[in-house]
Amino acid sequence: MDQEEDAYEAEAAEREAEPQASDEFPCDQCGASMTWSPDTDSLSCAFCGNSRELLRSDETIVERALGDAESAERGLGVDLRVAECDTCGARVSFEGHTTADCCVYCGSANVLAQEANRRAIRPESLVPLDVGKQEVEQNFRKWIQGLWFRPNALKQVKRFEAVGIYVPFWTFDARVHSDWSAQSGTYYYVTEHYTTQVNGKSVRRSRQVRKTRWRPAWGQRDDCHNDHLVLGAKGQPGDLVRELGEFQLNGLVPYQPGYLAGWRAEEYSIDLEAAWALGQKQIAEIQRQRCSADVPGDTQSNLRVQNTLSDVRWKHILLPIWSLQYRFSGEVYTVLIHGQTGEVVGKAPYSWVKILLLILAVVVVGLVAVLLSQGA
Numbered sequence: 001m002d003q004e005e006d007a008y009e010a011e012a013a014e015r016e017a018e019p020q021a022s023d024e025f026p027c028d029q030c031g032a033s034m035t036w037s038p039d040t041d042s043l044s045c046a047f048c049g050n051s052r053e054l055l056r057s058d059e060t061i062v063e064r065a066l067g068d069a070e071s072a073e074r075g076l077g078v079d080l081r082v083a084e085c086d087t088c089g090a091r092v093s094f095e096g097h098t099t100a101d102c103c104v105y106c107g108s109a110n111v112l113a114q115e116a117n118r119r120a121i122r123p124e125s126l127v128p129l130d131v132g133k134q135e136v137e138q139n140f141r142k143w144i145q146g147l148w149f150r151p152n153a154l155k156q157v158k159r160f161e162a163v164g165i166y167v168p169f170w171t172f173d174a175r176v177h178s179d180w181s182a183q184s185g186t187y188y189y190v191t192e193h194y195t196t197q198v199n200g201k202s203v204r205r206s207r208q209v210r211k212t213r214w215r216p217a218w219g220q221r222d223d224c225h226n227d228h229l230v231l232g233a234k235g236q237p238g239d240l241v242r243e244l245g246e247f248q249l250n251g252l253v254p255y256q257p258g259y260l261a262g263w264r265a266e267e268y269s270i271d272l273e274a275a276w277a278l279g280q281k282q283i284a285e286i287q288r289q290r291c292s293a294d295v296p297g298d299t300q301s302n303l304r305v306q307n308t309l310s311d312v313r314w315k316h317i318l319l320p321i322w323s324l325q326y327r328f329s330g331e332v333y334t335v336l337i338h339g340q341t342g343e344v345v346g347k348a349p350y351s352w353v354k355i356l357l358l359i360l361a362v363v364v365v366g367l368v369a370v371l372l373s374q375g376a
Ligand SMILES: [Zn+2]
Pocket: 027, 028, 029, 030, 031, 032, 045, 046, 047, 048, 049, 050
């Protein structure tokens, strides 16, 4: 046991009343491993049907000041191994007695089993998975059958596997004072006279021409950003995560290792500092848009915004998604399903034959219309 592990053990001993600090949640009736069930909102045993409520801890969810990462707890509170994907960089936990065979996001077999990072900041809270496996599979079927211009065989796709994953996010609260300056433009119209040739004769005509009158403008505004979300992982396709839509953060409950029982959790690969750098950029962009909307007039240029941030607080949270992979014509496709709403986003192959047929049909209809109009 090395020093780091010693320190970890000491830390674990300090958090005495934490019975979940093992990688197993044994059933008190039959001893099998229990898993957390989104359907019953409790730990449940697949073997004997026993279930146990996870006591919602009364702790309030802490948001910390930026400089205060040291006092945050570390590790996930369960002994986990993670599979690190060489292809997409995801670090996703898997249960001790299974093996990590391929990446849950990109399907790559290039994965390496490692110890979970015990020094990683522990999530402060999480939104428990609300959508169960059955609903995920139903929603996936509905989604794939509702797609247009896909190969017929795709709708019968049978081989797919869905995995529920807690994805790491950072949230930031901040007050922002923004001072802005810009050139504000107001449109006005002048009548211009010009000469043109009509049937070989010169004719005087007039037209309205739009001009812009520029004036300097400036102002300031104060805004509060609450729970600004920054994705803490690099593995999953980020564009798909954004397409999934919003998460209802009022569903956040204080973190307990029990929620992870039977589920995967992704480790953050973007740390607090890097996430805050991203968050600041995103907040600055939002402020820029707000200031831009404040500039009077019809148009604007040279907008400059100076932001002063204060009262910055952060927390590390986990949000639930499902990653579903299916194979079609030898390729692996990844679909993500929102763990709260069941919304499905993902990629699927096109049928070029169907698209060509549609183009042909449009051309034929066009030709017929032309012929009919000439005949009339
Ligand atoms: Zn049992």
